[in-house]
Amino acid sequence: MPRVGEPEGGVMVAIRATLRRDLVLLLRRRSEVLNPLVFFALVITLFPIGISPDPELLATIAPGLLWVAALLAALLSLDGLFRGDYEDGSLEQLLLSPQPLPALAMAKVAVHWLLTGLPLALMAPVLGIMLALPAGSYLVLALSLALGSASLSLIGAIGAALTVGLSRGGVLLSLLVLPLYIPVLIFGAGAVQAAILGAGVSAHLAILGALLAVAMIFAPWAIAASLRISING
Amino acid sequence: MSLRLQARRLACERDDRWLFRDLDLEIQAGEILRVEGPNGSGKTTLLKILSGQLADYQGELFWDGAPLRQVRRDFLANLLYLGHAPGVKAALTPLENLAWYQALAGTVGNEDDRLEALAAVGLAGYEDVPAAQLSAGQQRRVALARLELTPRPLWVLDEPFTAIDREGVAALEDRLEAHTRRGGSVLVTTHHALRPSANLRRLCLGEGGDGVTR
Numbered sequence: 001m002p003r004v005g006e007p008e009g010g011v012m013v014a015i016r017a018t019l020r021r022d023l024v025l026l027l028r029r030r031s032e033v034l035n036p037l038v039f040f041a042l043v044i045t046l047f048p049i050g051i052s053p054d055p056e057l058l059a060t061i062a063p064g065l066l067w068v069a070a071l072l073a074a075l076l077s078l079d080g081l082f083r084g085d086y087e088d089g090s091l092e093q094l095l096l097s098p099q100p101l102p103a104l105a106m107a108k109v110a111v112h113w114l115l116t117g118l119p120l121a122l123m124a125p126v127l128g129i130m131l132a133l134p135a136g137s138y139l140v141l142a143l144s145l146a147l148g149s150a151s152l153s154l155i156g157a158i159g160a161a162l163t164v165g166l167s168r169g170g171v172l173l174s175l176l177v178l179p180l181y182i183p184v185l186i187f188g189a190g191a192v193q194a195a196i197l198g199a200g201v202s203a204h205l206a207i208l209g210a211l212l213a214v215a216m217i218f219a220p221w222a223i224a225a226s227l228r229i230s231i232n233g
Numbered sequence: 234m235s236l237r238l239q240a241r242r243l244a245c246e247r248d249d250r251w252l253f254r255d256l257d258l259e260i261q262a263g264e265i266l267r268v269e270g271p272n273g274s275g276k277t278t279l280l281k282i283l284s285g286q287l288a289d290y291q292g293e294l295f296w297d298g299a300p301l302r303q304v305r306r307d308f309l310a311n312l313l314y315l316g317h318a319p320g321v322k323a324a325l326t327p328l329e330n331l332a333w334y335q336a337l338a339g340t341v342g343n344e345d346d347r348l349e350a351l352a353a354v355g356l357a358g359y360e361d362v363p364a365a366q367l368s369a370g371q372q373r374r375v376a377l378a379r380l381e382l383t384p385r386p387l388w389v390l391d392e393p394f395t396a397i398d399r400e401g402v403a404a405l406e407d408r409l410e411a412h413t414r415r416g417g418s419v420l421v422t423t424h425h426a427l428r429p430s431a432n433l434r435r436l437c438l439g440e441g442g443d444g445v446t447r
Binding site: 011013014016017019020024025028030084087088089090091094095096097098099104136200231232 | 264284285286287288289306309310312314317318319320321322323324325329332333334335336337338339341389
């Protein structure tokens, strides 16, 4: 039987197929996509009721509130990132593919961001109205969340890959990942705060972009290594 | 040059117990190696080590004469592994599942080949049914359709006969033999008695076995 050579140019095929497969999977199980969004909306709705409907007070805490709630919503959805694949055996097939694992892992993370981070960023301005967020900061809010949540997805995927072999990995995942989320939270909420105060936001957004660039360089390798460790266990 | 997988002085310890020690084995082109042993004797572990999934072992593995670690990508391009879990996504149809596996191998493939592969494993008419609605045996058959679809010389199959009916078992045995006749090799664990054939070898693990090749 002829030997099969190393695949050439198949990486893009594999990445595209993995993107399409994960998108189809998540769109067929909409509850997994809707859960973080519903959580986000519920938390933000409860704050004016719980604290005070005073617009001035709400406007001061709004940037932090929106960012914290979005961050926790993104965290909630992370546990399922690799778990389904782990349980039905397709994760070991993914690891046995001759394609580079970091690239395939990036495809999975990209789908997670498209269906979690991006919708959260688009939804945030609507919820900002409820918190009397001053006009003029809505665009910055959405932009900072879109940039920041991509970093959150990448960093979180490392934790999800490390805990995928554990049956109750959810709490451990939060503990692992939350410290690494703090810089993103500081600069994300900072950008919105700066926009409200009328200060320049470009510095904050630039730092968010830099964080994302660093995450994009290192996270794929870290995710791939973590997946190998989990499967080894 | 024919492809072969070699293991030298392979040893694996789990929970202070040696699953196997000093195991030497070699799988040549055109051979079926059946790994036997009672439950818990380390069959699945051995298959995972030999397919390059576990790093927690002692000894050396060679693919085509070169250490496996150095030629990992080349090895993976020649390997088809079917594990305990069939690796079939419940929310996807058999066709979509196969399309993803073809893409993982680096080819787009075409729909006709996939339909043909599904028909060959007796799933004609179920191509567009979500796998969740299929029985356990049918889901296993979706995974087995990959044997038809992706040409790989080395098959590593962990309990491929699970949940398969009698006709399916016979068809799968035929397929294994056809594969060896074309020069492929098969490493398989099963509790099912395979038909005796000239190119079938057995490896016994566990107590009384001590990794003897017969």
